[in-house]
Amino acid sequence: MVDALHIIRDDGSADPRLDPGLSEEDAVRLYRGMSLQRILDNRMLALQRQGRIGFYGPSLGQEAAIVGAAMAMEPEDWIVPQYREPGAALVRGMPLKELLCQLIGNAEDPVHGRQMPCHYVYRKGNYLSISSPVGTQIPHAVGIAWAMRLRGEPHAVLVFFGDGATSTADFHAAMNFAGVFRTPTVFLCNNNQWAISVPVAKQTASATLAQKAPAYGFDGVRVDGMDALAVFRATGDAARRAREGHGPTMIEAVTYRLGPHSSSDDPSRYRDESEVALWRARDPIARYRRYLEHAGWWDDGREARLEQEIGDEITRAIQEAERAPPPAVETLFTDVYADMPDHLRDQRDAFLAPRGR
Amino acid sequence: MPAMTMVQAINNALREEMRRDDRVIVLGEDVGRNGGVFRCTEGLLDEFPDRVFDTPLAEGGIIGTAIGMALYGLRPVPEIQFMDFIYPAFDQIVSEAAKMRYRSGGQFTVPMTIRTPFGGGIRGGHYHSQSSEAYFCHTPGLKVVVPSTPKEAKGLLTASIRDPDPVMFLEPKKLYRSSREEVPEGEVLVPLGEAAVRRPGKDVSLIAYGYMAQVCLEAATKAAAKGVEAEVIDLRTLVPLDEPAVLASVKKTGRAVVVYEAPRTAGFGAEISAILAEKAIEYLRGPIVRVTGFDTPFPYALEDVYLPNSDRVLAAIDKVMAF
Numbered sequence: 001m002v003d004a005l006h007i008i009r010d011d012g013s014a015d016p017r018l019d020p021g022l023s024e025e026d027a028v029r030l031y032r033g034m035s036l037q038r039i040l041d042n043r044m045l046a047l048q049r050q051g052r053i054g055f056y057g058p059s060l061g062q063e064a065a066i067v068g069a070a071m072a073m074e075p076e077d078w079i080v081p082q083y084r085e086p087g088a089a090l091v092r093g094m095p096l097k098e099l100l101c102q103l104i105g106n107a108e109d110p111v112h113g114r115q116m117p118c119h120y121v122y123r124k125g126n127y128l129s130i131s132s133p134v135g136t137q138i139p140h141a142v143g144i145a146w147a148m149r150l151r152g153e154p155h156a157v158l159v160f161f162g163d164g165a166t167s168t169a170d171f172h173a174a175m176n177f178a179g180v181f182r183t184p185t186v187f188l189c190n191n192n193q194w195a196i197s198v199p200v201a202k203q204t205a206s207a208t209l210a211q212k213a214p215a216y217g218f219d220g221v222r223v224d225g226m227d228a229l230a231v232f233r234a235t236g237d238a239a240r241r242a243r244e245g246h247g248p249t250m251i252e253a254v255t256y257r258l259g260p261h262s263s264s265d266d267p268s269r270y271r272d273e274s275e276v277a278l279w280r281a282r283d284p285i286a287r288y289r290r291y292l293e294h295a296g297w298w299d300d301g302r303e304a305r306l307e308q309e310i311g312d313e314i315t316r317a318i319q320e321a322e323r324a325p326p327p328a329v330e331t332l333f334t335d336v337y338a339d340m341p342d343h344l345r346d347q348r349d350a351f352l353a354p355r356g357r
Numbered sequence: 358m359p360a361m362t363m364v365q366a367i368n369n370a371l372r373e374e375m376r377r378d379d380r381v382i383v384l385g386e387d388v389g390r391n392g393g394v395f396r397c398t399e400g401l402l403d404e405f406p407d408r409v410f411d412t413p414l415a416e417g418g419i420i421g422t423a424i425g426m427a428l429y430g431l432r433p434v435p436e437i438q439f440m441d442f443i444y445p446a447f448d449q450i451v452s453e454a455a456k457m458r459y460r461s462g463g464q465f466t467v468p469m470t471i472r473t474p475f476g477g478g479i480r481g482g483h484y485h486s487q488s489s490e491a492y493f494c495h496t497p498g499l500k501v502v503v504p505s506t507p508k509e510a511k512g513l514l515t516a517s518i519r520d521p522d523p524v525m526f527l528e529p530k531k532l533y534r535s536s537r538e539e540v541p542e543g544e545v546l547v548p549l550g551e552a553a554v555r556r557p558g559k560d561v562s563l564i565a566y567g568y569m570a571q572v573c574l575e576a577a578t579k580a581a582a583k584g585v586e587a588e589v590i591d592l593r594t595l596v597p598l599d600e601p602a603v604l605a606s607v608k609k610t611g612r613a614v615v616v617y618e619a620p621r622t623a624g625f626g627a628e629i630s631a632i633l634a635e636k637a638i639e640y641l642r643g644p645i646v647r648v649t650g651f652d653t654p655f656p657y658a659l660e661d662v663y664l665p666n667s668d669r670v671l672a673a674i675d676k677v678m679a680f
């Protein structure tokens with residue numbers, strides 16, 4: 001189905017010519033990251049249905065393409081997300097409770113419930129703040145990478161975006177600037193085949209998305225996005241080249257959005273279940289598990305313990321987050337500017353003043 | 358006569374105009390097979406397979422090509438999925454669509470209606486809630502229309518599609534499904550540029566549009582319980598504004614409360630206030646009071662704090678009445 005770089009073979013062995021040679025510890029960490037994102041997604045979708053969070057956008061099917069890429073970056077590298085990459089924030093150390101507080105939008109959410117669910121930010125992990133408008137983050141990633149070069153610092157930026165985002169003007173501007181200024185940017189396009197109800201074939205007449213990169217003067221590679229080792233390898237290689245001054249790379253991770261676009265979406269209106277089933281059979285987590293088992297690093301016992309452990313962590317995070325009160329009304333008015341201007345102070349004071357009639 | 362939600366009325370208007378005029382084209386993200394994320398274009402692709410298009414994700418492309426279609430004699434009705442995502446098309450709208458007639462001395466024109474849901478009330482946070490009508494009202498060459506009932510949504514959309522100039526048709530998504538109204542099949546026209554008196558009153562004029570018109574009606578009901586008769590003016594078209602209707606009401610009541618959910622500074626209601634100050638000051642018995650969103654980005658968790666409600670409008674009524 002996919003004509004792209006892949007490493008994990010059907011029997012679970014890794015293609016020896018391409019195997020990135022992960023240690024057992026790192027290999028298991030990658031598996032844990034993918035499992036965490038998967039279990040989290042399912043729990044959050046349930047929480048949304050119960051009305052305990054207002055909205056959720058799952059990454060089901062894209063675990064390898066998100067966690068595999070994030071794990072390939074160094075801590076000083078920056079990650080610039082679209083909105084479907086909580087797994088990358090968790091790789092960067094964002095505490096689960098903080099993520100839950102964001103989803104609920106409560107007083108312990110670091111941004112005071114200002115943003116819709118799934119619009120995370122984690123400065124400590126060099127994980128940029130998310131906005132909804134598609135594609136806007138791609139030029140930011142180029143600017144950050146450009147600044148790294150200007151400051152002579154040997155880091156790189158990983159930017160996530162979707163197949164839909166490749167149609168935006170910002171994608172074009174970002175790719176063009178990256179090519180012209182040879183910025184250390186790794187463009188990771190999660191081609192999950194859909195932009196809400198619009199299939200990638202209606203998004204572009206290009207045979208692939210990766211082939212757009214050479215037109216901007218740098219390499220584009222297509223990887224099997226259901227293969228965590230392939231994503232890890234391609235991202236790691238691209239990041240290394242970027243840090244060494246060889247400029248940007250675009251990676252098209254060919255993957256699939258197994259779930260709805262978001263909790264507000266009903267994919268049965270526009271796509272066939274048979275297509276979903278075809279891709280479900282290529283589940284990235286099951287595939288990677290075969291690799292771990294083939295290497296002798298995994299078994300049913302470890303799987304059961306991991307599931308239990310992650311499930312408990314999420315339960316604890318939910319319980320703790322749900323104890324927090326709603327955000328204080330004052331936080332509506334802060335952070336608009338560094339210093340609150342008089343007109344805003346007046347609005348705040350008038351609102352908070354006791355309602356004398 | 359079927360009772361329709363605003364979504365159904367918009368769908369009905371689009372369908373009837375597409376049947377009546379084969380130059381009408383619908384394009385946008387998810388408007389085809391999915392029928393639009395709010396379902397306003399549901400079923401149109403089935404009936405008009407050659408005139409409804411799911412486009413790539415590029416608002417500048419949607420509006421830029423729609424302008425091209427209009428230049429060539431079609432009547433495109435592009436949809437921008439949320440008004441919060443209109444900015445990639447801002448240049449096309451304000452530099453191109455708005456100025457085409459003027460800069461070509463009328464040789465080229467852009468009869469295009471941009472439909473887009475706007476406003477708060479659906480827990481959408483910064484990027485699914487904003488009311489940015491002021492940017493467009495500030496651009497000569499654009500008309501700006503905001504319906505507040507299902508039937509009028511049909512009538513105003515029909516009039517917009519038939520209008521010879523570019524129209525921004527802003528759909529208050531809070532009202533999409535909040536109520537039903539009898540909407541006649543067949544032609545319904547509400548002319549652009551005419552405000553409506555939603556409720557007559559003699560003591561104070563409440564001037565609003567979209568969802569806020571409904572909030573004002575609630576406030577007027579509460580005020581009536583206290584013996585204050587508030588008149589509610591629903592502007593319906595912001596540009597061109599029905600100035601006579603606004604002035605007539607305020608000259609009668611002598612008091613004005615202007616309500617809009619956008620941030621306060623330089624909002625469209627500031628224009629209303631200025632007009633009243635210029636042309637009706639001798640009739641005013643108290644200050645013109647605005648009830649608006651705050652000068653902050655639109656919040657998620659504190660949405661109900663941000664959005665003006667009938668109590669805030671009532672407090673403003675009390676203030677002008679007590680002056």
Ligand SMILES: Cc1ncc(C[n+]2csc(CCOP(=O)(O)OP(=O)(O)O)c2C)c(N)n1
Binds near residue numbers: 163165166194196
């Ligand atoms: C500029 C802009 N236009 C429209 C939208 C509405 N919208 C949200 S997500 C989406 C599809 C994005 O598709 P893709 O980039 O492939 O990412 P995916 O959701 O598949 O991860 C659309 C149209 C938006 N958020 N921003």
Ligand SMILES: [Mg+2]
Binds near residue numbers: 163191193
């Ligand atoms: Mg996609």
